[in-house]
Amino acid sequence: MLTLLGLTTVGSIVYPLGRFLAPPGEKDKSKQISLKRSEIPAGEAKDIPFAGMPAMVINLPGRGFVAFSRVCSHLGCLVDYDKVRNRIFCPCHAAVFDLEGNVVTGPPPRPLQKLPLRVEGESIVIG
Amino acid sequence: MWAKIKNWLEIRIGLTELIQTQLTEYRVPKNINLFYTLGFVALVFFVLQVVTGFFLLFYYIPHSETAFRSVQEIMSTVPYGWLVRQMHVVGSTLMFVCVFLHFIAVFFMGGYKKPRELTWVVGTFMFFVTIVFCLSGYLLPWSQMSYWATTIATTMPTAFPYIGDMVGNLMKGSPQVSGLTLNRFFALHVTLLPLILVILIGLHLFLVRRIGISSPPFGRAEEAERPWKKYHHVSHPDGHPFYPDFVLKEVVMLMIFFALMFFIISFLPTLLLPEESNIAADPFKTPAHIKPEWYFLAPYQMLKIIPNKFLGISLQIILSLLFILWPFLDTKEEVNILKRRRLLAFFVLGVFLWVVFTIWGKVS
Numbered sequence: 001m002l003t004l005l006g007l008t009t010v011g012s013i014v015y016p017l018g019r020f021l022a023p024p025g026e027k028d029k030s031k032q033i034s035l036k037r038s039e040i041p042a043g044e045a046k047d048i049p050f051a052g053m054p055a056m057v058i059n060l061p062g063r064g065f066v067a068f069s070r071v072c073s074h075l076g077c078l079v080d081y082d083k084v085r086n087r088i089f090c091p092c093h094a095a096v097f098d099l100e101g102n103v104v105t106g107p108p109p110r111p112l113q114k115l116p117l118r119v120e121g122e123s124i125v126i127g
Numbered sequence: 128m129w130a131k132i133k134n135w136l137e138i139r140i141g142l143t144e145l146i147q148t149q150l151t152e153y154r155v156p157k158n159i160n161l162f163y164t165l166g167f168v169a170l171v172f173f174v175l176q177v178v179t180g181f182f183l184l185f186y187y188i189p190h191s192e193t194a195f196r197s198v199q200e201i202m203s204t205v206p207y208g209w210l211v212r213q214m215h216v217v218g219s220t221l222m223f224v225c226v227f228l229h230f231i232a233v234f235f236m237g238g239y240k241k242p243r244e245l246t247w248v249v250g251t252f253m254f255f256v257t258i259v260f261c262l263s264g265y266l267l268p269w270s271q272m273s274y275w276a277t278t279i280a281t282t283m284p285t286a287f288p289y290i291g292d293m294v295g296n297l298m299k300g301s302p303q304v305s306g307l308t309l310n311r312f313f314a315l316h317v318t319l320l321p322l323i324l325v326i327l328i329g330l331h332l333f334l335v336r337r338i339g340i341s342s343p344p345f346g347r348a349e350e351a352e353r354p355w356k357k358y359h360h361v362s363h364p365d366g367h368p369f370y371p372d373f374v375l376k377e378v379v380m381l382m383i384f385f386a387l388m389f390f391i392i393s394f395l396p397t398l399l400l401p402e403e404s405n406i407a408a409d410p411f412k413t414p415a416h417i418k419p420e421w422y423f424l425a426p427y428q429m430l431k432i433i434p435n436k437f438l439g440i441s442l443q444i445i446l447s448l449l450f451i452l453w454p455f456l457d458t459k460e461e462v463n464i465l466k467r468r469r470l471l472a473f474f475v476l477g478v479f480l481w482v483v484f485t486i487w488g489k490v491s
Contacts, residue, residue: 021297021300022296022297023296023297023299023300023301023302023307047411049411052302052303053302053303054410054411071303074282074436075278075279075282075283075430075436076278076279076281076282076285076303077275077278077279077413077417078411078412078413079413080413090413091413091414091415091416091417092275092279092413092417093427093430093431094431094491106431106434107430107431107432107433107434107435107436107439108436109286109435109436109437
């Protein structure tokens with residue numbers, strides 16, 4: 001009986017506290033974003049916000065458009081497209097990703113998150 | 128007037144006896160050295176943090192829209208605001224230096240050994256609270272440096288499966304570092320952490336006084352009380368009085384650290400506030416050459432070279448646990464490190480590696 005009372009007391013404190021501390025739901029999370037093809041010339045990248053997180057679309061010459069989350073899978077810094085060296089680079093811990101988002105060097109445990117992308121006429125739709 | 132106040136206190140709390148037992152007749156070991164004063168200096172710098180932090184709160188506005196601007200105004204518009212903030216920033220670093228040197232000195236002099244294991248463990252908790260203090264305070268100016276350093280720190284728990292994401296999100300209050308994170312860190316920095324640190328300082332000082340100050344193991348006879356079978360206060364009847372002898376030593380060390388603080392503020396004002404600290408946080412741009420504060424450079428470099436995130440962070444947790452539990456791992460009776468070659472080699476190697484990783488992290 002005493003244990004039950006104790007557990008109820010602890011639960012009635014811990015549960016509301018946990019809910020209080022848990023992040024509130026995101027309000028602005030548009031699941032699709034549309035860009036014009038002309039906004040990203042060949043060999044260039046454009047940084048965009050997507051579903052509340054930083055993302056980028058790269059126009060790879062001869063290979064078309066690809067979209068990635070810019071959040072490095074290591075410790076959350078933002079990666080940048082390095083067009084001179086044809087790679088994606090994270091400035092925090094010097095990680096290098098190839099243009100498919102795969103880890104080339106550095107400590108990230110997994111590739112960059114690739115975002116679904118399709119080209120519809122003159123538009124690029126991400127998401 | 129003073130005599131009346133003294134007499135009033137004498138009747139109520141026995142002032143003369145208190146001064147005698149706690150200061151003038153309280154003895155410290157004869158061979159005590161300057162390194163024993165570092166704990167006191169760290170304490171004074173903590174008080175300095177409280178005082179300067181209190182004044183900064185007059186002008187600082189803890190909101191993501193205003194935090195950066197309010198800090199810039201403290202530096203450029205508020206009369207002597209730059210001095211208060213620089214004392215807070217440089218003071219925090221010097222407090223960290225004091226705590227760090229205090230640990231090295233205690234380790235080198237075997238001050239963690241029986242019966243002072245608990246004093247060491249409480250000290251390590253204080254060290255980690257100081258780190259969390261530095262980390263939470265670092266975000267408050269809402270600059271590029273603060274934003275991205277916090278992003279890295281709050282992403283670290285994600286190395287652990289199942290609970291990692293939840294812990295990271297609890298710290299941040301949102302999927303990315305945001306105004307909610309700023310509010311959480313601010314609340315932590317100005318309310319909970321000071322309270323925890325004050326309690327730990329009280330406990331630490333209680334243990335130091337209750338057990339008695341340890342003496343340096345060099346050039347002295349083996350302590351008569353060894354082996355330690357039951358509690359007794361370690362006194363030093365042939366030692367020097369705490370006041371004025373030891374207090375003067377403490378004041379000398381304090382003046383050295385204050386001189387260093389004002390030297391940095393006057394002649395190297397950008398040493399701890401580099402360019403990125405004057406650029407407002409931009410959640411869409413990680414600065415090109417972001418580096419953590421100097422005291423995080425060694426773990427930063429370690430994370431950089433270990434190819435597996437889980438392994439890198441787990442290794443740092445294991446090293447931290449080793450650090451906390453060290454008195455229970457090193458149970459040999461011998462206190463003098465110079466008579467223990469393997470321990471001395473371990474100590475020198477540890478300090479050497481820390482220095483190498485710090486420099487490597489800085490230049491890489």
